[in-house]
Amino acid sequence: MSERIKKAGKRYLLEFGGAMTLYVVVLFASIYAAKGIEQGPTLTALALAPIAPVVLACIAFFRFYLNMDERERRIHADAAAFSLVIGIFAALTLGFLHSFGVFKFEWDMLWFGPFLIGLWGAVRCVLRLRD
């Protein structure tokens, strides 16, 4: 692996790890601080606070993405496209089942993001095996 890619990988681990650590801290702090607070701008700010570290993680990822070599970038892009299609399919399927009353469940959009990220990672592994 070229030195430039190695350096980019190390920087990504540091930046992404830092952002995720910050996410856990902000998440628990927001949940704790939101207890007993009524609807209003403060509650909205607390609810949205964990998004900030996620934005930092996304910036770290895109910086890393731009430093990948072309094959690795293609694997990430192919996996993202595939995950998007599966994600849309899953959302539509569950949506129709729910709307028609076939399958009753609680909507929790919080899990849709991690589902897509997990799927994306799994597809990347499969694509790497193919190459």
Place this chain on the structure above:
Amino acid sequence: MENRLKDLRAERSWSQGDLAEKLDVSRQTVNSLERGKYDPSLPLAFKIADVFGLAIEEIFIPEKE
């Protein structure tokens, strides 16, 4: 697409890591290129040709239809 990368690299006694460093790609990418699993973009193909001091068509063998 078939190519002569592995032979050309061996002639120069370069490891996959050495070639990866010269091309600014990962070692896995060099491995995929050598096995014909990944076809490089035109800029990377020109870079490969430059590193070996050959023309692109002397390294890559297009598939016959």
